[in-house]
Amino acid sequence: MQKDSEQLPSDPVSTTDIVMEVGCIDKSTNPQHVRCADCGHVWIGLYLPQPISTAAKIMKNLCCPMCGAGAKRIMVHL
Numbered sequence: 001m002q003k004d005s006e007q008l009p010s011d012p013v014s015t016t017d018i019v020m021e022v023g024c025i026d027k028s029t030n031p032q033h034v035r036c037a038d039c040g041h042v043w044i045g046l047y048l049p050q051p052i053s054t055a056a057k058i059m060k061n062l063c064c065p066m067c068g069a070g071a072k073r074i075m076v077h078l
């Protein structure tokens with residue numbers, strides 16, 4: 001009896017944690033495409049939603065994987 005009541009609380013907690021983590025990744029991340037103004041390549045540059053400061057930092061460090069154009073040549077592709 002005592003062993004059962006000790007084990008029961010720990011199992012549902014760990015299962016809930018895993019479900020919540022997977023659900024969080026699936027529902028709250030939204031791939032955002034960006035476009036290179038030089039060669040027209042479009043790719044996923046960041047995931048939204050993000051704090052605006054984080055999104056700005058990512059955009060600032062983006063570089064075109066096709067032609068190497070810098071962040072100033074990368075635009076958000078809507």
Ligand SMILES: [Zn+2]
Pocket residue numbers: 036037038039040041064065066067068069
């Ligand atoms: Zn490019």
